[in-house]
Amino acid sequence: MWSLHPRYLDRQGLLTCWREALLAQRVLVRPGRGYTNHPQLHRFRAQPDPVAAIGRYLAGLADEADRRGYRFDRGRIEQCAGTAPTIPVTRGQLDHERRHLAAKLADRNPDRAVLLPAVVSPHPSFVVVAGPVEDWERAAPR
Template sequence: MRLWSLHPRYLDPQGLVALWRETLLARKVLRGETRGYRHHPQLQRFREARDPLAAIDAYLAAVQAEATARGYAFDPSKFDASARAEPIAVARGQLKHEWSHLMCKLEVRSPELHARWRDLQRPRAHPSFRVVPGGVADWERAG
């Protein structure tokens, strides 16, 4: 499961669809509707939000908006599209780490997108996050 801190605009079609599906799964985990992935480290920051369900729904709303802008039909009835949540802090080092990870994926899977984005020095964060100073998150798995 990868719940990107990066703006979904940078994802290729496969990545955007995977993000949608994985975030819907994360929503089920937060609602207690599944036994799998309950301890997944990427859910920590959503669990720490004042309202975890609103935080994941706001995250989904931005993913769904990106999909709609691309002409995809991601079903907004699968989450509360009106949910609002305070932005979650994400460290600049975490964004940099994820950017490197995404660039490796795009280089293999979507060379045209890799070429489009490779020189970008400061990618935007997903709208659910606010960028703060700092390094890679403790929950991030090495590798």
């Protein structure tokens, strides 16, 4: 799951992010099932209403899908709460994800890779704060 705005993702990235977020939602709704140790679950679990937080995240992905003419089934979102509070994400995390996405796009969609800006915006569920790569990020160089 990406912290950066879904507009930067290619079709494959957007679809994969949707599927991963649905799996994360399942873990939050029914604890003990699925990939319970997914590193990104930490930030959703830390919210006052984790299911609403992942619902807001999924709704942001569905909004981007709508803009592209795709049809994501919003009925799969357990609790779509646009009023869930924004979640802090560090600038270091966004920069890390931007580099990671740039490498993926260079391999599978070079035309889209050249359009990726040097500084990316966050997914609407997140608000940027100063700081390094998040502690839960497993792919980060340490």
